[in-house]
Amino acid sequence: MADFAPDVWTHPRLMAAVFEEDWGAVFRTYRRLTGVSQMTLGARVGLVQPDVSEIERGRRRVTSVEVRQRIVAGLGIPPERLPGAVAEGDALPVPGLAFAGVTPDEDLLARVTTAVDGAHRVDGATLDWLDRLLAEHRRAEDFIGSAPLVEVMGQQLRTVVDLYAGARGPLAGRVVRLASEHAQFLAWMAQDQGRSAAALAWYDRSHEWALEAGDADMAATTLSMKAHMAWSGGRGRRCVRLAEAARWSAPGASPGVQGMAAQMAARGHALNREGDAARRLLDEAQDLITHAATRPEDEPPWMYFYDDTWFTLQHGMAAMHLGAWRTATRHLTSGLAALPPNYRRDRAWYRSCLAHAHAAAGEAEQSLAAALASVPDASDVGRPHAWHELHTTAAVLLRRGAAEGRELMDALQAHD
Structure with a gap:
């Protein structure tokens, strides 16, 4: 739902601007063809209105890969329109995810679609469904990690922002609150992927919307x-x-x-x-x-x-900073034992921290066991944080002259 004029990307001027990566011309032409404001365009691509204006006027260039990716995803630019696009028939990334039980029925889907198109006012059922969908995506991210969800959550946020035009009374405040929650989730996923600048920008946007919504x-x-x-x-x-x-x-x-x-x-x-x-x-x-x-x-x-389980794990993290290694291992072991299996990313992180704490406490065998248990998930959904912590653990073991350090390094290299 990134763009509601599917033929816009066949326009020759817009196609040429995309191919040349002239983002100022892309913004100007896109807005002329769709009628959206600089503020709406900025919301779709994660930029504030003054930045959109500066790019349109050629006073600011888009040099960041991250900003370029946000523009491509935010405006729904078809992959085949981009320079270096893959040939027809080649594999493309999966565009999104669907979860059982959160697909709207035909009547609700019609209300969502017409509300976004501006033909009707937003209703409570539409927002209830979007609330539920966000909750499902949050829980999915615990298990599959953030990478598969970034694009679909960006699309979802754009849907919420577009709903604002049709919202009246208390529903308008609810839409802003929902936008704030989406922006916070996008910020967390950017943070999880080590994209600090993007995370800070999304947290700022979320904070601003939260204040507006009270x-x-x-x-x-x-x-x-x-x-x-x-x-x-x-x-x-x-x-x-x-x-x-x-x-x-x-x-x-x-x-x-x-x-x-x-x-x-x-x-x-x-x-x-x-x-x-x-x-x-x-x-x-x-x-x-x-x-x-x-x-x-x-x-x-x-x-x-x-909850208390999560707090126990955080208590272990604080103990690590204070150099209370055995206290840290006690809290981390207790927390991990109570952590549900669907928290796959968190299990990878806290296991890697437990391995580090054991290594610092001089418990090489226990450290290796925790690290090896963490490696598959850390490699799959725990990069870069858990993966970095496992490398730190291997370095601690090697400095202590423990053979387990080399064994852990070999395991990490096998997954690199």
């Missing part, structure tokens, strides 16, 4: 996730500041969302080797999680993963 839970969540990015990059002080901002800037957030922010601040302090502050905030986060568990219906849908 959604304290999502506004706080986006700041906590940016704190997580800072933590992933080894920036403990920034992690703490963003996590604290998530708490004071959204006092109306749910206990679970507040607990997430508290444990993120704890991990930032742990990264800085500030043990007392880390332990105090972990205790506070535990109280908030316990409170949230008494009323799960009050938590936003994207917090489905946030």
